[in-house]
Amino acid sequence: MISIFISPGGTMSQQKIDWSAMWKKEDWWALWLGLLIFFLGLGPFANISLIGWNWHGNVWIDITKAISPNNKMYEWVGWGSLVLQYIFLLVLLCIGAYAMKYNLKKFAAGFTFIYWATAIIWIIGCWGYSAAVPTWDPKLGRAVPKVGNVVLPFSLGLTPEGGFVYLLIVGLIIRNAFRGFAEKLLDAARPEWYIKTAIVLLGTTIGVKAAGALGYAMVVLFRGLCAIVEAYLIYWPLVYFISRKYFKMTKEWAAPLASGISVCGVSAAIATGAAVKSRPFIPITLSSIIVAFAVVELLILPWLSWALYPTFSGMVMGAWMGLAVKTDGAAAASGALVDALIRAKAAGMGLNLESGWMLTAAITTKIFIDIFIGVWAFVLAVIWVTWIERKPGEKVRKLEIWFRFPKFIIGYFITFLVMLAIAASSSAAAKLANAAMGEIDPIRVFFFAMTFFSIGLVTDFRVFRKEGLGKVIVVYLICLFGFILWIGLFISWIFFHNVPVPLAKG
Amino acid sequence: MFWFNFLGFLVSKLVNAAETKAEEGEAYHPLLPIEKKFIAYSLILAVILLVILIYVSYTYFGVAH
Numbered sequence: 001m002i003s004i005f006i007s008p009g010g011t012m013s014q015q016k017i018d019w020s021a022m023w024k025k026e027d028w029w030a031l032w033l034g035l036l037i038f039f040l041g042l043g044p045f046a047n048i049s050l051i052g053w054n055w056h057g058n059v060w061i062d063i064t065k066a067i068s069p070n071n072k073m074y075e076w077v078g079w080g081s082l083v084l085q086y087i088f089l090l091v092l093l094c095i096g097a098y099a100m101k102y103n104l105k106k107f108a109a110g111f112t113f114i115y116w117a118t119a120i121i122w123i124i125g126c127w128g129y130s131a132a133v134p135t136w137d138p139k140l141g142r143a144v145p146k147v148g149n150v151v152l153p154f155s156l157g158l159t160p161e162g163g164f165v166y167l168l169i170v171g172l173i174i175r176n177a178f179r180g181f182a183e184k185l186l187d188a189a190r191p192e193w194y195i196k197t198a199i200v201l202l203g204t205t206i207g208v209k210a211a212g213a214l215g216y217a218m219v220v221l222f223r224g225l226c227a228i229v230e231a232y233l234i235y236w237p238l239v240y241f242i243s244r245k246y247f248k249m250t251k252e253w254a255a256p257l258a259s260g261i262s263v264c265g266v267s268a269a270i271a272t273g274a275a276v277k278s279r280p281f282i283p284i285t286l287s288s289i290i291v292a293f294a295v296v297e298l299l300i301l302p303w304l305s306w307a308l309y310p311t312f313s314g315m316v317m318g319a320w321m322g323l324a325v326k327t328d329g330a331a332a333a334s335g336a337l338v339d340a341l342i343r344a345k346a347a348g349m350g351l352n353l354e355s356g357w358m359l360t361a362a363i364t365t366k367i368f369i370d371i372f373i374g375v376w377a378f379v380l381a382v383i384w385v386t387w388i389e390r391k392p393g394e395k396v397r398k399l400e401i402w403f404r405f406p407k408f409i410i411g412y413f414i415t416f417l418v419m420l421a422i423a424a425s426s427s428a429a430a431k432l433a434n435a436a437m438g439e440i441d442p443i444r445v446f447f448f449a450m451t452f453f454s455i456g457l458v459t460d461f462r463v464f465r466k467e468g469l470g471k472v473i474v475v476y477l478i479c480l481f482g483f484i485l486w487i488g489l490f491i492s493w494i495f496f497h498n499v500p501v502p503l504a505k506g
Numbered sequence: 507m508f509w510f511n512f513l514g515f516l517v518s519k520l521v522n523a524a525e526t527k528a529e530e531g532e533a534y535h536p537l538l539p540i541e542k543k544f545i546a547y548s549l550i551l552a553v554i555l556l557v558i559l560i561y562v563s564y565t566y567f568g569v570a571h
Contacts, residue, residue, distance in 0.1 A: 222567045226559040233552035237545040244537050251541075387540045494560060499569050 026193040029096040031411040034200025036092070038415045041204070041440035044432050045422075049073055049439065054088065055081035056442035057126040057160055061147045066123050070439045085446070086115050096193075103187055110188025114457075118449050121170055125163020130156045133344045143348050157348070161340030164333060164452045168298065171456015182457055189457035191329035198447035199332065199363060200411035201440055206360055207419025208437045211430060213502060214420075220357070223495040224319065224364035228372060230491045231323050235262030236376075239479045247475050251388065252278035255380065257472060259373075260290045260326070261479050271377035276384045286472065288463045293476055294330035295459045301325060301485075302337035306345060314342045314501040316492045318358030322365025323488035329451045335362025336448055342501075354504040361496065370406045 022028045043050040052071020060066040069081045077084065090111060097107040125131060132145035132155040145155030156162065171189075175182045210217035240258040243249040249257065255276040260269030260283075269290060273283030301324060305317035312320075321334040339358040346353045378398070423433040463469070 216569070219567045219569055223563055226563055229559065230552055230556055233548050233555065237548040240541075241537075241545050244541065248534050250534050383544060387544075388538065494556075495563060 023099045024101070025407075026096075026100065026190065027196065027407045029100065030193055030196030030200060030408040033092055033096060034197045034408065034411045035414065037197075037201060037443055038204060038411075038418075038440060041436050041443075043439070044435035051088070051443070052439050053077050053081050054085045054439070054443055054446075056445065057122050057163070059126050059128055059131045059147050059160060060123075061128045061150055061152075066126060070442050082119055085443075086112075086119075089115065089446075097188075106184070106187040108188075110185040113185055114188050114450060114453055117170070118167060118446070118453050121166050121453070122160075122163040122446075122449050125158070125166050126160045128152055128155060130158050130162050131160045133157045133159055133347045135347055157344045159340040159344050161336055163449060164337055164340075167449055167452040168295070168333075168456045171453045172295070172459060172461075173456075175457050175459055176461055179460075185457055189454040191451045191454040191458060192327070194447045194454060195329040195332050195451040196406075196408035198444050198451065199328070199367070200408055200415060201444035201447065202359075202363060203412040203415030203417075204419050204437055204440045205356055205444065206363075207416040208423045208430075208433050209354075209356060209360075210416070210420050211423030211433070214424065216499075216502065217360075219499060220315070220361055220364055223499065224322070224361065225368050227319055227323060227365050227491050227495045228368040230494075231369075231488060232262070232372060232376060234487055234491075235484055238262075238483065239475075242479060243475045247471055249471070249475070252276060253282055253472070255384075256283045256286055257475065259376070259380075260286045261476055262484065268373045268376070271373050272380055275377040275381035277389075285469070288460075289469065289472060289476060290326050291455075292459055292461060292463045293480065294325060294327040295455060297325045297480075298330045298334050298337075298455070302334050302341055305338045306341040309342045309345055310349075312489070312493060313497055313499070314338075314346070314353060314358045315361045315496040315499045316489070317342060318361030319365050319492040319496045320489050321362040322369070323492060324485050328366060328370065329455050331366045332359070332363055333448065333452050333455065335359040335366075338362065346501075352504045353501045357501050367409055367412065370409060373406070 037051065040050045043052070049071040052069060053074040054070050055067045056070055057067055058065055067079065067081065069075060069077050074081065090108065093111060094104060094108055098104055128145065128147040128150075129152060132147050132152055134143040134145045134155065134157055137144050137146070137151070140151075145152040145157060158165070174185075206217070236258050239262050240254050243254040243257055244251070252273075256269040256273040256278055259272035262268075269286045270283040272278075273280070273286075301321060305312075305320065309317060317338050318335055321338055322331055325331040325334045336359050339355060339362075342358060343353045343355060419433055419437070423430045
């Protein structure tokens with residue numbers, strides 16, 4: 001987007017702002033696609049349904065009832081909604097892919113596989129024996145899993161979101177066991193693009209929910225902000241100190257590594273690398289390790305959260321995912337899993353927790369982290385230029401904060417605020433907002449699902465064996481499992497232990 | 507801090523201290539005083555802000571649900 005980060009001599013003219021980023025970057029395309037789907041989803045306000053023919057999965061025993069269109073008026077479409085959604089997403093994403101100059105043929109072919117594999121695995125994940133959550137049956141005097149009126153002898157109780165786990169595992173198997181085939185899918189395996197689009201759409205759901213619990217939503221937002229301020233200020237210097245002092249890393253390695261490990265993942269490592277003028281391959285190399293470790297976290301932490309509940313509350317666990325898991329995709333994915341797993345566990349204890357709030361805690365902390373990447377990169381650049389590298393005459397532009405700002409977050413706040421304003425205005429408007437959410441949210445869930453599958457597809461565990469990266473990996477392991485996870489848990493506990501997950505209405 | 511020092515020392519001994527690819531390029535220099543200051547100020551600021559943010563959170567953003 002910009003030619004250089006720090007301008008020698010401090011002259012503004014040496015930096016060019018390339019506005020074409022608005023149609024060349026995934027970040028912007030997540031914003032455009034998210035907003036387009038959002039506005040199409042507002043059809044119910046004009047008494048029409050423009051995208052109600054998209055589908056969602058149902059918990060099923062009878063396979064014929066496994067999916068439904070998002071709006072009942074399209075029930076006649078039946079399983080055809082799978083095809084319609086495929087065409088819809090293919091067209092939208094191909095427009096973006098074309099603008100970003102991806103190889104369109106490869107993208108379309110890869111997306112076709114990803115879409116259908118995601119859909120099939122998601123439907124399998126909705127199978128009653130996997131997804132049905134045991135609920136209390138007064139006649140039987142015990143908690144039993146049910147699908148409709150059918151009592152099942154057993155169920156894994158994973159909720160439909162258990163499909164996320166299956167998607168991740170299948171993606172990892174394809175990537176690491178069928179490398180040749182996986183390579184062909186990489187053009188369309190875009191977890192960051194999918195998750196950012198999903199987060200823009202998530203604003204809709206959060207906005208509608210927040211309208212019914214405005215005070216609560218403000219608490220979550222503010223405390224999420226507090227949590228990340230603390231995380232930045234504690235994690236970063238500790239990781240930097242350990243990697244510099246004990247592992248003898250140079251500054252150009254230690255600074256982006258500290259940003260990458262500590263809170264913010266790939267984009268932070270790249271932004272920091274630019275701020276301290278690391279050689280370009282350094283943040284790129286670190287990124288591959290960060291992504292691989294994020295998947296390790298994604299495979300472990302949601303289950304650990306499940307085990308720690310109710311010792312630690314659901315909101316603590318959600319915020320913990322946002323603070324501990326790197327990369328937007330893996331953090332949001334972990335939040336979604338925690339939301340599902342803990343609700344399932346709580347249901348077995350007779351508590352019907354409202355869905356989405358633990359995910360909101362994870363996303364809120366992650367979003368604030370993303371916002372602060374630009375600020376942090378700016379602060380580091382100033383410190384490096386002014387004191388550490390001491391290069392007289394160099395200046396850092398405040399505008400860099402905007403350049404580093406993740407733009408999809410604008411989309412999240414637009415959808416959030418628009419829906420909040422509408423749903424809070426009157427009960428009639430709130431009903432329509434709920435109808436719109438009913439059309440938009442399942443698409444958001446599908447983008448989440450594609451994110452899980454794509455994370456698996458892009459995660460090559462061979463990175464752990466890469467020659468010469470042993471020291472970086474050891475620092476990562478020590479810092480992550482030695483203190484980052486536990487400080488993150490402590491901070492989450494401080495700010496969220498007295499914030500209960502609301503109970504579901506009805 | 508002792509814990510971090512001890513942990514770092516222990517592991518750095520366990521891991522082969524041989525130079526790796528990660529150390530090519532820029533030469534290694536021990537932590538500069540300004541870096542130490544930066545680290546210390548960050549942690550001090552974190553503690554001060556922790557107290558302030560807990561106070562503000564619990565006072566003005568108590569759970570309303």
